[in-house]
Amino acid sequence: MNSFSIPLPKEFNFEHHLTHLKRSPKELLHTCVEDEVFKLIAINDNKILFKIKCIDKSHLLITILNKKINESTKSELEKYILEWFDLDKDIRPFYTLAAKDKFLKPVIQKFYGYRIVGQPDLFESLVWAVIGQQINLSFAYTMKQRLVEGFGERLEFKEKIYYMFPKPERIASVTHDDLLPLQFSRQKSKYAIGIAEAFVSGQISKDKINDLPWDEALNELIKIKGVGQWTANYALLRTFRYPNAFPLGDAGINNAIKKILNLDRRPTTEEVIKYFKKYKGWEAYATLYLWKMI
Numbered sequence: 001m002n003s004f005s006i007p008l009p010k011e012f013n014f015e016h017h018l019t020h021l022k023r024s025p026k027e028l029l030h031t032c033v034e035d036e037v038f039k040l041i042a043i044n045d046n047k048i049l050f051k052i053k054c055i056d057k058s059h060l061l062i063t064i065l066n067k068k069i070n071e072s073t074k075s076e077l078e079k080y081i082l083e084w085f086d087l088d089k090d091i092r093p094f095y096t097l098a099a100k101d102k103f104l105k106p107v108i109q110k111f112y113g114y115r116i117v118g119q120p121d122l123f124e125s126l127v128w129a130v131i132g133q134q135i136n137l138s139f140a141y142t143m144k145q146r147l148v149e150g151f152g153e154r155l156e157f158k159e160k161i162y163y164m165f166p167k168p169e170r171i172a173s174v175t176h177d178d179l180l181p182l183q184f185s186r187q188k189s190k191y192a193i194g195i196a197e198a199f200v201s202g203q204i205s206k207d208k209i210n211d212l213p214w215d216e217a218l219n220e221l222i223k224i225k226g227v228g229q230w231t232a233n234y235a236l237l238r239t240f241r242y243p244n245a246f247p248l249g250d251a252g253i254n255n256a257i258k259k260i261l262n263l264d265r266r267p268t269t270e271e272v273i274k275y276f277k278k279y280k281g282w283e284a285y286a287t288l289y290l291w292k293m294i
Helices: 013-022 070-083 092-098 104-110 123-131 137-151 168-172 176-182 186-201 206-210 213-223 231-237 250-262 269-278 283-293
Strands: 003-007 031-033 036-044 046-055 059-062 153-158 160-163
Touching: 003 070, 003 160, 003 213, 036 059, 036 160, 036 186, 046 153, 059 070, 092 206, 092 269, 092 283, 104 283, 123 137, 123 186, 123 231, 137 176, 176 186, 206 213, 250 269, 250 283, 269 283
Parallel strands: none
Antiparallel strands: 003 059, 031 036, 036 046, 046 059, 153 160
């Protein structure tokens, strides 16, 4: 078996997701070539290189490029893709709510079918959130590129190199002096290594978080040094797709709310929370489209 298809819900637009995936030329964890996406992941310690193409807007065609896979591996890969594009969530209730919001309604209409592009790897999600703290997106991608090139696993296929995010064991083995040349601050290197050590020690794992209620999951994540409310909620949104997770204090959210409320200042925490009350249970998707608004 080297190809299979995944049916798509009506509320899915592959073009919007391609735009998101193409937002930085420095991205190494997937490669977009015209209307196809190439990605390398590990399943049961096997490196699986695959490509995704949307066919007739009705299904995704998945082609495994570097080996034939069995039914078990196919099932794990399909699960990964469902998580990656949040395909198993019915987002129609959110659209019903947003249709009553004069600010989000036009954004929904413009980007209809856009879903949360996730990060199924919890370690990647947490480290990426730490990398992006208090710097612009372009520089964050530069730092991630250096980290992946320096410590990530790779596969060469048809004279092109494909990368995976570094494993926790690899980052737990490095020192601050290894990360400082990548322009990690000493604090960010400390946090990244600490997060890796938490995974290696078993303090945290995706399986441990997976079935917890949102508040318990949040509390478990913020026990890790360097993981605050924003970082934890970002991971809960991107990795676990908790519908009520949103990174309070996020600059993008603040700018969107500032525009909506026509403020000449940054909105207060209370003002942001008040706006999100209308999206109770759908805060993650409200966040997604507020980001699109700006």
